[in-house]
Amino acid sequence: MSDVRPVRVLLVEDDALMRRAFTVALERYGYGMTAAADGLTGLELFRERQFDLLILDVMLPGLDGIGLCRRVRETSLVPVLMMSARGDGLDVVAGLEAGADDYVVKPVDTFVLVARIRSLLRRATYAPAPGPEPEPAEPEGEVLAFGDLAIDTAGLVVSVAGEPVALTPTELKVLLEFAARPGVVLERHTLLRDVWDYGWDGDSRVVDLCVQRLRRKLGRDRIETVRGFGYKLRR
Incomplete structure (x- = not known):
């Protein structure tokens, strides 16, 4: 069993x-x-x-x-x-x-x-599991820095000006999509497909509201709106 x-x-x-x-x-x-x-x-x-x-x-x-x-x-x-x-x-x-x-x-x-x-x-699965800190190990990822925004891709820890920021799994996944392609415009339907797993046209409001929550946590100017297309992470 x-x-x-x-x-x-x-x-x-x-x-x-x-x-x-x-x-x-x-x-x-x-x-x-x-x-x-x-x-x-x-x-x-x-x-x-x-x-x-x-x-x-x-x-x-x-x-x-x-x-x-x-x-x-x-x-x-x-x-x-x-x-x-x-x-x-x-x-x-x-x-x-x-x-x-x-x-x-x-x-x-x-x-x-x-x-x-x-x-x-x-x-x-993108969110760190609750509990005691794990034993130090050889890092498998890297720390991505965008100004005072830091993303530890191995430990899945996000910080702004050295202070950790708590993100939901969805917010973290969206941020990782942006961080993988800084300065590149990601269309809403691309994020719906890659983050929400929509194989059809989903409701883009889930993207817009998630980006709004990220802006409140990370800073309003961190993610730029490109009208008519989507969003991009400022380099």
């Missing part, structure tokens, strides 16, 4: 039928599911246990998904997938601004949901 533990997922969804359907479907794919019916219960579970990924509905009683995502981001970089019942942009933008990594619009096909989960978990 394998001793590899299942990926632990916290689902916060107030609709009982949807909560049950998502739980059963994802358990069939091997995920270890924990479910909550409201935001405050979800926050309590998040604080009590360790999860590899959170799926948060936007409309929740007590504490909505946007507020819950903000509370999570105060202490954790765990991947967050938002679920919205409407695709008009209001919930999407609010969720991404709160720190979510991606979103899906309900009703969502199970195959699409699993694909978004797998993409988020792949990105999470």
Whole structure:
């Protein structure tokens, strides 16, 4: 019997039928599911246990998904997938601004949901694991410097003016894409493909909001907008 533990997922969804359907479907794919019916219960579970990924509905009683995502981001970089019942942009933008990594619009096909989960978990491998500092080893990467911005590609540590900056796995992956090609304009659809694993035209708002969060953390002038094309990292 394998001793590899299942990926632990916290689902916060107030609709009982949807909560049950998502739980059963994802358990069939091997995920270890924990479910909550409201935001405050979800926050309590998040604080009590360790999860590899959170799926948060936007409309929740007590504490909505946007507020819950903000509370999570105060202490954790765990991947967050938002679920919205409407695709008009209001919930999407609010969720991404709160720190979510991606979103899906309900009703969502199970195959699409699993694909978004797998993409988020792949990105999470870019984040250093929590715990004690590892023993020093021969570095396999290098430190990239752009002014006072430093990126340790081996240790996956980002700092500005010598101070470490906490980035979510998605933010870190986007920054690494920019750092690999400084001064080169990266189009939104290229970032959607390489970071979010969208094999089709995805919602470019996830890119725009992620860049906005990076600017808040790294400095507003660090990533330049090239109108009509995309973004580039200033040399």
